[in-house]
Amino acid sequence: MSQAAHALPPGTLLHEYRIDGVLGVGAFGITYRGWDTHLNIPVAIKEYFPADLAIRKGERVTLKSAADEELYHFGLEAFVSEARILARLKHPNIVRISRYFNAHGTAYFVMDYEEGTTLAMIARSRKEGFDETWLRGIFVPLLEGLRAIHAQKYLHRDIKPGNIYIRQDGVPLLIDFGAAKLEFGAATNYGYCALTPGYAPLEQYEDGGVQGPWSDLYALGATLRRCITGKRPVDAKTRLLAVEQGLPDPMAPLAKIAAGRYSSGFLEIIDSLLALRPEQRPASVGAVLAQLETGEAAGAVTSTIVPYVPRQHMRxxxxxxxxxxxxxxxxxxxxxxxxxxxxxxxxxxxxxxxxxxxxxxxxxxxxxxxxxxxxxxxxxxxxxxxxxxxxxxxxxxxxxxxxxxxxxxxxxxxxxxxxxxxxxxxxxxxxxxxxxxxxxxxxxxxxxxxxxxxxxxxxxxxxxxxxxxxxxxxxxxxxxxxxxxxxxxxxxxxxxxxx
Incomplete structure (x- = not known):
């Protein structure tokens, strides 16, 4: 049974919010289109619902097996973390949260509802592709949103076309921060892995891989590549296997395959984001924005640097x-x-x-x-x-x-x-x-x-x-x-x- 089949039916009331339909589903939750009956405005409501662990009996969410209680609560803590992250991130290119509450054995948070659609939906319907002006028009605002995330010491960790929402006025929003604090601890090794093949960098596959701003930048680069080529990018593990066998990287550089359609500097910047090894990518959003201004490829970091801002004066x-x-x-x-x-x-x-x-x-x-x-x-x-x-x-x-x-x-x-x-x-x-x-x-x-x-x-x-x-x-x-x-x-x- 699909996760959408587990969704609450239209008309269900959650406090003052009415469920009107399903906007999307993910591995750990369902997002609904809703209505605030007090303020008479549309809202988006996200529900914690890990379909592998839970079932719905009426409106209540219950465990399939008592043995999964530990994993369920690990995920619930991550869901609460997502709400807290979004509450702290006040930026025009990041979806805004207004409320969090518990009900029916699970948890919900309420977000602003914006008319529009995901970049994934636009890409599927836009057979002619995207021009550079349009792509730059979403690239820079998304980078600014990422900079705000990284300034709070968070990573998104699941950037992809389906997690970028394009409002009717063309403004892009980063959505779905379920992976930003999706740290099940030991539970992740039972199969709960927050990554999307083709968009996840190599370090997200590796136990203990050092993730940082460069990891989100890889995913954003893969998203732009999808818009340019019309195809899902080659998975990072597939790329690694080929390289380790002495074969060419199966992800050919955009500077080669899309030359003439886009400026060389723009393509080189995206290619730099998609470097297989973390140390070969730009170290920060600021570095990429600076290079976009000059039109030159962003410089790679010389090592896997993870900058730290001390919270105490202890040396x-x-x-x-x-x-x-x-x-x-x-x-x-x-x-x-x-x-x-x-x-x-x-x-x-x-x-x-x-x-x-x-x-x-x-x-x-x-x-x-x-x-x-x-x-x-x-x-x-x-x-x-x-x-x-x-x-x-x-x-x-x-x-x-x-x-x-x-x-x-x-x-x-x-x-x-x-x-x-x-x-x-x-x-x-x-x-x-x-x-x-x-x-x-x-x-x-x-x-x-x-x-x-x-x-x-x-x-x-x-x-x-x-x-x-x-x-x-x-x-x-x-x-x-x-x-x-x-x-x-x-x-x-x-x-x-x-x-």
Whole structure:
């Protein structure tokens, strides 16, 4: 059954709002055309309705299975986040929200209703394509809307023709921010993935892919490409597979295939947005707007830079790595540190020798610079319990903790339970945690899903559910991903940290 078939029927009343019809459906919700019976004006009403998890009995939304309650509430929290995001984003090119409320076992928010249609509908009906003047007329306002989103430390993460609404007066609006905070935590790995093939950049497919303004810019570039070519862009994973096999990128540059129909500078700018690798794209909306003024291709970033605007005056931070012997704490700190790591390794003289020749007996220490005036002090705690007095010393003043787990050990889930309990007892629930699983191999009994299920087990004590990632401690990108995830859990506004 299609999700539209689950929609509330016309005439249904939600407080003072009357449902008049369906405007659109998505993976996690239904948007209705409605009427405010108090003010006598049309409105748009969005309902949280994940069709894979929920059914409708009369007007009430209920779960298909009680086992899905955790996932349902993860999504509901994301829906509330969407409402809050839109309430904060006051911009002429972003849809405006006026109210949020709960009813019938689910939640709703009310938006301004604008006469018009989506860019997807226009593109399907406009066989002759679009001229450059028209495309620039929507490109620049959408960039300005994106700049407002990014200024609030949010990403849209699902820009596509269906999520761009063109009002009757031609003004474009960014709509459907369901993916902007669609962070189900572990639940995303059960199949809830906020991306649209052809428009999603490569980093949205990758576990721990570093997303930033460049990710939204890729999706906007793909949207413009669809308008120019009349075809859905080639999926980023398909492009990567071809490139890794030594084949040409199947997404031919617009500067080549659309030459003569559009100015070369305009096409080159769109091509720069569609660079496969994030570090090859423009770093910010401002960079693209500046290049549009000159007509030259936007410059690519020289590295995956994630700018951070400090929310506190604190210049020094502290992160503690904990985990069993041989898990890779020293290696991970070495991958991040901008200075040689200070270690306290000694030759192993007990059962630890079977894991490694030398072992940390006090702590490892490194420094990671995150800007001209800020740095993170990285500490690695010794793995043996007989040195747990060092754990108590090192926990003082930590910004967050990284638990590293060795998946090749006999009982890695028991190790994780042990360290989670220590965290709960020693530093409390207010301190944020991220988990990295090292030494993952296909022939091992535990895969990443085993850790997700372990964390979602309601019978487990303590009920701490930090994000978990598969990593290689030798790989700086993997370890940076852990720190990025930790910083975002500490402060969701800190998506843009320069690491």
């Amino acid at each position: 020094n931070h502290k992160i503690l790595f904990i985990g069993p012997v041989g898990v890779g704490k020293t290696t991970a700190i070495g991958a991040l540190s901008d200075v040689p790591v200070v270690g306290t390794d000694q030759t192993a003289s007990d059962m630890t020798r079977s894991r490694k020749e030398k072992t940390t007996v006090a702590f490892d220490y490194g420094i990671m610079n995150i800007g001209p005036n800020e740095r993170v002090h990285l500490y690695g705690a010794p793995g043996q319990e007989r040195f747990d007095f060092m754990w108590e010393i090192l926990k003082k003043g930590v910004l967050g903790l990284v638990i590293l787990i060795d998946n090749s050990r006999p009982s890695p889930l028991d190790d994780l339970a042990f360290y989670l309990k220590w965290c709960a007892d020693a530093v409390g629930s207010a301190t944020k945690i991220v988990i990295g699983v090292n030494f993952m191999a296909l022939d091992q009994p535990h895969d990443l899903e085993s850790y997700y299920r372990f964390l979602l087990d309601e019978a487990r004590v303590p009920k701490i559910k930090p994000p978990v990632f598969e990593i290689d401690a030798r790989n700086k990108t993997d370890v940076v991903m852990l720190i990025q995830a930790l910083l975002v859990t500490i402060d969701p506004g800190v998506q843009d940290y320069e690491l």
